Amino acid sequence: MKIDITHATKEIGGSILLDDVTLTLQSGRIYGLQGPNGSGKTMLLRLIAGLIRPSSGSVAIDGKKLGADMDFPPSVGLLIENPAFLPNNTGLKNLELLASLKGTTDSGQIRRTLSRTGLDPDDPRKVRKYSLGMKQRLGVAAAIMEQPDLILLDEPTNALDDKGIACICDILRQERERGALIVLACHDAEILYPLSDEVIKVCDGRVERGQMK
Amino acid sequence: MNLTKLIRHDLQCGLFRLRCLLVPPLAALPCLLCLRITDSAGCKSSWAGYMMYCFMGIEPISVQDTMEKAQFPILWLILIIGCLYLHLDYPLNDLSLTGQQIIVRSGNRRNWYLAKCVWNLCACGLYFLMVSLTASLFTVLTGGDLSLNCDAAALKVLYLGETGGKTLPPLTALLLSLILPYLTVSAISLLQMTLCLIMKPIFCFLIGIILLLLSVYWDSPLILGNGAMGIRSSLLISGGVAPGPAAEECCLIIILCMAIGSWMFKRSDILGARD
Numbered sequence: 001m002k003i004d005i006t007h008a009t010k011e012i013g014g015s016i017l018l019d020d021v022t023l024t025l026q027s028g029r030i031y032g033l034q035g036p037n038g039s040g041k042t043m044l045l046r047l048i049a050g051l052i053r054p055s056s057g058s059v060a061i062d063g064k065k066l067g068a069d070m071d072f073p074p075s076v077g078l079l080i081e082n083p084a085f086l087p088n089n090t091g092l093k094n095l096e097l098l099a100s101l102k103g104t105t106d107s108g109q110i111r112r113t114l115s116r117t118g119l120d121p122d123d124p125r126k127v128r129k130y131s132l133g134m135k136q137r138l139g140v141a142a143a144i145m146e147q148p149d150l151i152l153l154d155e156p157t158n159a160l161d162d163k164g165i166a167c168i169c170d171i172l173r174q175e176r177e178r179g180a181l182i183v184l185a186c187h188d189a190e191i192l193y194p195l196s197d198e199v200i201k202v203c204d205g206r207v208e209r210g211q212m213k
Numbered sequence: 214m215n216l217t218k219l220i221r222h223d224l225q226c227g228l229f230r231l232r233c234l235l236v237p238p239l240a241a242l243p244c245l246l247c248l249r250i251t252d253s254a255g256c257k258s259s260w261a262g263y264m265m266y267c268f269m270g271i272e273p274i275s276v277q278d279t280m281e282k283a284q285f286p287i288l289w290l291i292l293i294i295g296c297l298y299l300h301l302d303y304p305l306n307d308l309s310l311t312g313q314q315i316i317v318r319s320g321n322r323r324n325w326y327l328a329k330c331v332w333n334l335c336a337c338g339l340y341f342l343m344v345s346l347t348a349s350l351f352t353v354l355t356g357g358d359l360s361l362n363c364d365a366a367a368l369k370v371l372y373l374g375e376t377g378g379k380t381l382p383p384l385t386a387l388l389l390s391l392i393l394p395y396l397t398v399s400a401i402s403l404l405q406m407t408l409c410l411i412m413k414p415i416f417c418f419l420i421g422i423i424l425l426l427l428s429v430y431w432d433s434p435l436i437l438g439n440g441a442m443g444i445r446s447s448l449l450i451s452g453g454v455a456p457g458p459a460a461e462e463c464c465l466i467i468i469l470c471m472a473i474g475s476w477m478f479k480r481s482d483i484l485g486a487r488d
Binding site for chain 2: 012046049050051052053067070071072073074076078080084085086094097098100101102103142146
């Protein structure tokens with residue numbers, strides 16, 4: 001998979017949220033987005049996910065333009081903002097419900113994904129009883145369970161303890177080995193730099209390519 | 214992902230919500246008033262009588278009428294506004310919960326929006342079903358006739374003599390008490406959902422209320438709310454709103470809202486609650 005963002009600008013209500021962004025992203029790599037709060041990291045993830053349309057410029061995935069040739073990337077898992085689930089269902093039930101919509105993932109795969117993220121697939125608790133960290137793990141599980149080609153994660157280590165952070169980092173490395181293209185927004189440089197193949201700095205909606213392994 | 218899966222998901226997650234429990238008390242208000250009127254007149258209302266009273270509205274207010282003479286149809290308004298209020302926020306709430314996960318998996322914005330339109334029509338149907346069940350409960354408890362028959366005496370009492378002693382065939386009663394109000398409310402509800410794409414839900418809700426208030430004071434068939442007022446039908450009063458064109462108008466608005474809404478949604482930004 002190759003993502004080409006060409007001179008993409010996003011303006012909402014007179015505010016420029018993304019300013020002339022041009023990037024090329026390739027499969028099998030982890031791209032880290034670093035920047036202060038409100039710099040445009042989440043908007044850039046939304047743009048790649050097809051959730052927002054650029055005011056000018058374009059986003060193309062394998063040569064096909066988002067918004068013109070397709071509404072969303074064909075194979076994408078995402079965790080943007082806070083993980084949100086149906087509060088009265090268990091974690092497993094939530095993921096089964098999501099997976100049933102696409103029908104490409106069986107129950108065994110969902111259970112394995114939950115175990116990978118450190119959650120018990122047989123946990124009888126409803127999601128409303130989950131701690132923030134558990135919801136975060138469930139959010140990551142939802143993003144990766146269908147083994148998507150593109151994984152977009154916004155602060156996936158929020159509310160996680162050290163063990164949880166290490167677990168998520170391991171998962172992301174494994175997903176990269178599988179060939180997924182991962183874009184990760186994280187404010188913590190200690191997590192972002194060792195994990196990323198390339199760090200993209202975002203400031204006031206503008207991007208600047210940074211450290212590359 | 215096909216449309217039916219999205220519709221099934223919306224019906225599973227968005228149809229039976231806790232706030233549906235508000236419907237029976239809302240519907241009980243006009244039913245209680247209907248019961249009091251028929252009781253004092255010494256007759257019993259059938260199921261159709263209760264339903265027609267719920268969606269009766271008021272007779273057209275002419276220019277000569279003073280405001281003191283015309284009664285404001287507060288219960289009719291509450292019942293219709295209740296339906297609009299209950300269905301105001303689900304699509305937007307869904308987008309800030311699992312909706313984003315679902316829409317990117319569906320790969321198709323138009324299908325997601327059309328599924329929400331179908332949900333809206335079904336949710337309005339459920340609302341009317343619950344009103345019907347409440348009316349059924351009143352009918353059974355008061356020993357009335359659980360049927361579409363609406364005798365002349367009850368009609369005369371309930372409609373304050375405006376019907377000129379007519380009796381109503383069952384199909385006409387069904388049309389005036391259920392089908393036309395359902396179509397009208399569904400059309401306004403879908404219009405509200407479409408407007409939510411360009412403005413805040415509270416303003417869309419206010420537009421719906423303004424439309425209903427306009428219909429109270431202006432009996433033009435072009436103003437949507439008139440179709441949901443049984444007493445203004447040409448089947449009951451001369452020069453009233455013809456049911457055929459009123460139903461066609463509602464269907465046209467429903468189709469237009471689905472088409473325009475899905476076109477707009479395809480081009481709109483999906484932002485989070487934080488944005």
